[in-house]
Amino acid sequence: MSIVKLEKICKNYTLGKTTLNALKNIDLNVEQGEFIALAGPSGSGKTTALNIIGCIDKPSSGKVFIDECEISYLSSDGLADIRAGKIGFIFQNFNLLPVLNALENVEYPLLHKKMAFHKKRKLAQEALESVGLGKYARHRPMELSGGQQQRVAIARALSTSPLMILADEPTANLDHVTGTEILTLMKKMNLERKTTFIFSTHDQKVMEIADKVVRLWDGEISS
Amino acid sequence: MITLTIALRNIFRHKTRSLITLSTIIFGCTAIIFAGGFFEDVFYKMRESYIHSHTGHFQIFRKGYWEKGNSQPYNYLIDNPDEIISHLQAIPGIKFITSRLQFSGLISTGENTVSCIGMGIDPGYENQDIPAGANLRKMSDAMTLEGPVIIQGKALTKNNPYTVMLGKGLASSLGITAGDPLIILTHTTGGSINALDVTAQGIFMTSSKEYDDHFLRLSLVTAKKLLHTDSVQSLVIMLDKTEDTAGVKKALARVFQDKKLDLELKSWDEISDFYRHTVNLFNRLFLILKLVIAIIVILSIFNTMNMAVLERTDEIGTIMALGTKKRGVLSLFMHEGLGLGIIGGSFGVAIGTALTHCIARIGITMPPPPGASMPWVSEPRIVLTTVVFAFMTSILTALVSSLYPAYSASRLEIADCLRHK
Numbered sequence: 285m286s287i288v289k290l291e292k293i294c295k296n297y298t299l300g301k302t303t304l305n306a307l308k309n310i311d312l313n314v315e316q317g318e319f320i321a322l323a324g325p326s327g328s329g330k331t332t333a334l335n336i337i338g339c340i341d342k343p344s345s346g347k348v349f350i351d352e353c354e355i356s357y358l359s360s361d362g363l364a365d366i367r368a369g370k371i372g373f374i375f376q377n378f379n380l381l382p383v384l385n386a387l388e389n390v391e392y393p394l395l396h397k398k399m400a401f402h403k404k405r406k407l408a409q410e411a412l413e414s415v416g417l418g419k420y421a422r423h424r425p426m427e428l429s430g431g432q433q434q435r436v437a438i439a440r441a442l443s444t445s446p447l448m449i450l451a452d453e454p455t456a457n458l459d460h461v462t463g464t465e466i467l468t469l470m471k472k473m474n475l476e477r478k479t480t481f482i483f484s485t486h487d488q489k490v491m492e493i494a495d496k497v498v499r500l501w502d503g504e505i506s507s
Numbered sequence: 508m509i510t511l512t513i514a515l516r517n518i519f520r521h522k523t524r525s526l527i528t529l530s531t532i533i534f535g536c537t538a539i540i541f542a543g544g545f546f547e548d549v550f551y552k553m554r555e556s557y558i559h560s561h562t563g564h565f566q567i568f569r570k571g572y573w574e575k576g577n578s579q580p581y582n583y584l585i586d587n588p589d590e591i592i593s594h595l596q597a598i599p600g601i602k603f604i605t606s607r608l609q610f611s612g613l614i615s616t617g618e619n620t621v622s623c624i625g626m627g628i629d630p631g632y633e634n635q636d637i638p639a640g641a642n643l644r645k646m647s648d649a650m651t652l653e654g655p656v657i658i659q660g661k662a663l664t665k666n667n668p669y670t671v672m673l674g675k676g677l678a679s680s681l682g683i684t685a686g687d688p689l690i691i692l693t694h695t696t697g698g699s700i701n702a703l704d705v706t707a708q709g710i711f712m713t714s715s716k717e718y719d720d721h722f723l724r725l726s727l728v729t730a731k732k733l734l735h736t737d738s739v740q741s742l743v744i745m746l747d748k749t750e751d752t753a754g755v756k757k758a759l760a761r762v763f764q765d766k767k768l769d770l771e772l773k774s775w776d777e778i779s780d781f782y783r784h785t786v787n788l789f790n791r792l793f794l795i796l797k798l799v800i801a802i803i804v805i806l807s808i809f810n811t812m813n814m815a816v817l818e819r820t821d822e823i824g825t826i827m828a829l830g831t832k833k834r835g836v837l838s839l840f841m842h843e844g845l846g847l848g849i850i851g852g853s854f855g856v857a858i859g860t861a862l863t864h865c866i867a868r869i870g871i872t873m874p875p876p877p878g879a880s881m882p883w884v885s886e887p888r889i890v891l892t893t894v895v896f897a898f899m900t901s902i903l904t905a906l907v908s909s910l911y912p913a914y915s916a917s918r919l920e921i922a923d924c925l926r927h928k
Contacts, residue, residue, distance in 0.1 A: 364831065364832045379925075395830075
């Protein structure tokens with residue numbers, strides 16, 4: 285089943301009198317349970333593509349379908365509901381909320397779900413334990429290493445059991461060993477939970493783990 | 508709940524900055540409570556000293572006196588004061604009712620003659636023997652709550668009718684001291700001239716320099732003799748508490764109607780133009796002060812919240828990416844503003860009331876107010892309505908100043924926020 289479908293997506297940015305074409309007529313189809321890498325050098329459009337798939341940016345033209353629903357005409361609240369219900373995010377800089385501890389960070393996306401507090405806490409605790417950080421529940425992000433922070437971010441993305449998780453260069457700010465651990469963990473979650481992962485990278489070793497690699501070059505899919 | 512948690516934790520994230528912002532709110536709140544307490548004390552002392560030294564809580568005249576009594580005072584005398592008093596004195600809240608008879612004339616030492624206003628009073632009611640004493644605070648309190656204070660000699664007594672008490676300024680104009688002989692010269696109610704030899708029993712002082720410069724007090728019995736009348740000019744009602752004024756006024760009006768009394772009633776606030784104008788002026792000044800404080804607090808919180816939005820742009824992007832809606836972001840920053848307002852307001856109320864209480868105990872010596880000759884001691888009061896106002900202002904200003912930064916935060920584009928470093 286197709287969970288993401290992009291049809292002739294263009295994204296243009298206007299910088300003064302210059303127009304930059306970040307994406308040019310992109311077509312993409314992602315099936316449930318896939319582990320896909322969007323590969324390409326800096327400025328190739330990886331992050332822009334992920335942003336459009338993640339409903340945090342709108343295309344200049346073209347159609348986006350998430351879980352077979354076209355999102356182009358949704359309001360900002362409608363898009364927020366899709367992000368809250370169907371998409372998990374992992375960021376290059378981890379983007380944990382510094383005033384919340386690990387458990388609260390994982391619990392944050394559950395805020396938008398209608399369920400009892402104790403159930404939210406239980407789900408968050410389980411997600412945190414699934415990434416091996418059960419003992420660090422009360423630690424604030426600044427008390428955790430980069431690898432641990434990214435694990436918390438993965439637990440946060442998993443906590444709502446989303447349809448897909450989007451990861452923007454999740455290993456870019458980690459050393460090689462930790463980066464490999466994070467990718468291994470993502471792959472494990474993909475296999476165990478059948479959660480779709482779409483991540484961007486420009487690291488050849490990372491691409492090797494992906495089921496499918498979509499190469500972007502200058503805003504276009506090159507293979 | 509988590510919004511409140513995040514908001515509160517963010518308040519204390521930048522301790523120094525939050526402390527400065529909270530200090531501004533606390534200062535503003537304290538300033539309002541203290542200034543409000545100071546003004547209230549001015550009002551209280553001015554009001555009570557006017558009531559106890561001059562006007563009483565109510566004055567009753569014959570109908571028409573208020574309009575024409577100045578030019579024809581003896582056409583509006585009250586002939587049956589005891590009967591009227593008997594109708595009124597049972598009204599709850601009334602401390603006593605006494606009669607007054609006022610006249611203008613001349614007072615002379617033989618060598619020196621000046622014009623004066625004489626006021627016949629009942630020494631049994633209106634002339635407590637209050638010695639001046641050296642303690643300014645005690646003297647100020649006595650003047651406020653008990654009426655004129657004797658700065659030289661003794662008060663009037665019923666047993667010695669041919670004595671007078673002179674205001675400080677009047678005595679000074681005549682160049683006399685207590686015990687000196689004087690002659691009072693005036694017109695009787697019939698229009699003939701009458702004079703009376705009296706002794707200056709004492710010299711008094713009130714909160715009004717103008718009153719002290721022109722007034723002398725003598726026994727009502729003596730005043731009646733001097734004016735050749737058995738009538739009085741006005742009845743003065745003193746209450747147990749000034750706060751009862753409105754209630755007693757209604758009761759008095761009912762009795763006037765029931766007994767068909769052809770009289771007019773004026774309460775202290777209707778008589779004291781100076782007090783009314785002073786209150787209006789001070790209230791206006793207080794309003795300006797409150798506005799200035801509110802603007803300072805608003806600008807301070809606005810700056811803090813704007814900085815918070817700028818510094819946390821990437822966090823705003825993150826929480827929006829995680830599904831938080833625009834109104835959720837708005838709510839988060841409004842909660843932070845509200846938190847600042849509540850914390851600052853609470854400390855402001857605590858510090859403001861404690862400081863006002865301490866200063867009231869110590870007292871601040873103030874220079875003589877306009878129209879007075881004696882310094883006074885300010886004892887700022889803790890006024891519940893002002894305390895509540897100060898607290899609510901803290902919260903309201905915090906919310907108002909958070910509104911624009913919170914709105915700006917909620918309008919940010921997620922992708923732009925996530926790119927922000």
